[in-house]
Amino acid sequence: MAPAGxxxxxxxxxxxxxxxxxxxRLDLLAKYLCYAIVAVGIALAWGRGGMLTLGQGVFFGxxxxxxxxxxxxxxxxxxxxxxxxxxxxxxxxxLLWKPFANPVFTLVMVVLLPVVVAVLLGSLVFRQRVxxxxxxxxxxxxxxxxxxxxxxxxxxxxxxxxxxxxxxxxGLDLYDDADRRLLYLIVALVLGLAYLGVRxxxxxxxxxxxxxxxxxxxxxxxxxxxxxxxxTVAFAVSAALAGVAGALFVPVVGLLTPAxxxxxxxxELLIGVAIGGRYSLxxxxxxxxxxxxxxxxxxxxxPDSWLYVQGALFVVVMVWAPRGxxxxxxxxxxxxxxxxxxxxxxxxxGADRPQEVST
Amino acid sequence: xxxxxxxxxxxxVVFSGFHALxxxxxxxxxxxxxxxxxxxxxxxxTLIDVITGLTRPASGSxxxxxxxLVGRREHRIVRAGVGRTFQTSVVFxxxxxxxxxxxxxxxxxxxxxxxxxxxxxxDAVAAALDTIGLGDLADRPAGVLSHxxxxxxxxxxxxxxxxxxxxxxxxxxxxxxxxxxxTGELLRTVARDHTVLVVEHDMDFxxxxxxxxxxxxxxxxxxxxxxxxxxxxxxxxxxxLGRAKxxx
Numbered sequence: 001m002a003p004a005g006x007x008x009x010x011x012x013x014x015x016x017x018x019x020x021x022x023x024x025r026l027d028l029l030a031k032y033l034c035y036a037i038v039a040v041g042i043a044l045a046w047g048r049g050g051m052l053t054l055g056q057g058v059f060f061g062x063x064x065x066x067x068x069x070x071x072x073x074x075x076x077x078x079x080x081x082x083x084x085x086x087x088x089x090x091x092x093x094x095l096l097w098k099p100f101a102n103p104v105f106t107l108v109m110v111v112l113l114p115v116v117v118a119v120l121l122g123s124l125v126f127r128q129r130v131x132x133x134x135x136x137x138x139x140x141x142x143x144x145x146x147x148x149x150x151x152x153x154x155x156x157x158x159x160x161x162x163x164x165x166x167x168x169x170x171g172l173d174l175y176d177d178a179d180r181r182l183l184y185l186i187v188a189l190v191l192g193l194a195y196l197g198v199r200x201x202x203x204x205x206x207x208x209x210x211x212x213x214x215x216x217x218x219x220x221x222x223x224x225x226x227x228x229x230x231x232t233v234a235f236a237v238s239a240a241l242a243g244v245a246g247a248l249f250v251p252v253v254g255l256l257t258p259a260x261x262x263x264x265x266x267x268e269l270l271i272g273v274a275i276g277g278r279y280s281l282x283x284x285x286x287x288x289x290x291x292x293x294x295x296x297x298x299x300x301x302x303p304d305s306w307l308y309v310q311g312a313l314f315v316v317v318m319v320w321a322p323r324g325x326x327x328x329x330x331x332x333x334x335x336x337x338x339x340x341x342x343x344x345x346x347x348x349x350g351a352d353r354p355q356e357v358s359t
Numbered sequence: 360x361x362x363x364x365x366x367x368x369x370x371x372v373v374f375s376g377f378h379a380l381x382x383x384x385x386x387x388x389x390x391x392x393x394x395x396x397x398x399x400x401x402x403x404x405t406l407i408d409v410i411t412g413l414t415r416p417a418s419g420s421x422x423x424x425x426x427x428l429v430g431r432r433e434h435r436i437v438r439a440g441v442g443r444t445f446q447t448s449v450v451f452x453x454x455x456x457x458x459x460x461x462x463x464x465x466x467x468x469x470x471x472x473x474x475x476x477x478x479x480x481x482d483a484v485a486a487a488l489d490t491i492g493l494g495d496l497a498d499r500p501a502g503v504l505s506h507x508x509x510x511x512x513x514x515x516x517x518x519x520x521x522x523x524x525x526x527x528x529x530x531x532x533x534x535x536x537x538x539x540x541x542t543g544e545l546l547r548t549v550a551r552d553h554t555v556l557v558v559e560h561d562m563d564f565x566x567x568x569x570x571x572x573x574x575x576x577x578x579x580x581x582x583x584x585x586x587x588x589x590x591x592x593x594x595x596x597x598x599x600l601g602r603a604k605x606x607x
Contacts, residue, residue: 201474203476204473204474204475204476205461205462205465205468205472205473205474205475205476205477206473206474208451208454208458208461208462208477209462209465209473211451211453211454212451212454212462215451215452215453216449216451218449219445219449219451221433221434221437222411222433222434222437222442222443223434223437223462223463223465223466223516223520224434224437224438224466224467224520225434225465225466226432226434227434
């Protein structure tokens, strides 16, 4: 996005939206912005790096539960147990929870937990040259396993209900409109920082290297680089962003349940990016906002048909605009240049065709 | 005579029962420009694949500058100083010609330089651009290059890595006569300060640009010598040149 576009977006998000939108709509927008933060990471890992990650919910959840645990402990007060633990018959605070009473530790874990998991997974999987659909399935299986783990450990995680009834966030009263507006601004700022940071990374030599690996991993190996390492870094960055987004999601929505980060949630994170255009950072962010807004509208107006609309939207984009909405301009330009009938779109060299799922 | 840079000893490569290379011994001296020829299936590309870590041999050793290469991962071998091109050139089409070269020159860069944008053109990249004669196309995406230009870009990408040994796999395949001549000149320039091993099918190209030639046949070393010696060898005529003549 050009500097002018960035400035306009910043004014819209930071000034216009808080003035124009009702508290209820602003809350929803804050939630969409959390998903957009995840989308920035997906655009890096998938759009640039060719890693079709169907399990971002895991990292979203790791960040979210880390934050949720801290907020529940702060809520309960020193020496007391979070509400759900007493319901589950837990009598003393589990060891795992204790360090999360510390806010600094929590903030570090919000980033560190997803990064550690991503680095472990990445260095195992990418070194073995697991790619494409295999990687996608693996990441999705991880999301499924994570949910099973969370649901199974009811006393530790709140099980299916998750962590609910969160009312304060670092001194902010989450039932107060002014405080909520502040929370919204924090989320918008984090999104801005994530966007600018990843944009810088994508424009660097590292970013070029990542695209080069997407388009010709074996060739890059013979340039003396270790593709596994380069991909792991991008994957870890995307995981960190998802973790931060999850941590912000908890105060914005006031709860976190396994349904927020399971297989379906992970797929929805990805569909937004696909619709907006994964090769473009702005497209990914816009797609995530648009997709989640559409989800809200359809769930309000036509609750039964949303799933069909979602599926149809995805199919339409994959068939006619595989580069997403952001890629449409380029696609039309190509078509105009060829003056041909509607034809399959050209892809960036070696990039994934839809039927192959990924490179 | 200068010392050996590459020593291949007792190399055996078997692909599910098929012996691609059998007890191969092969030595390359520092500063040499060597051509490797042989009919299809002789094991030329397999030899390069083993040297560069793409294929694991069943037995045998590949020593480069005294260090064993077998068992090392590909990018480690590149870092040790062995660079290669492929039969089908693979350049990064979305990146400009300069960016392709810059990327290829990069693995020695410290991390902070990797995380910044490229500013300007480094001396090594400028020199390579000049050598391969693509200065006019420097800022064009590599996707617009012709087949010949891509091969030159690949050779440029190899040179900027500052390797001590260059392995070129059929650099003139599919090229026009003009492009072959230019590639030959490029090869001579590069060979002035590098050790180069060229796999080539094209006999005409060989006669004009080769000095020493190694002939492989069915995974074994058939003979070695000057172009004239090799051409005069009846075994070579039988397995290779004879066939080429028949085909011509």
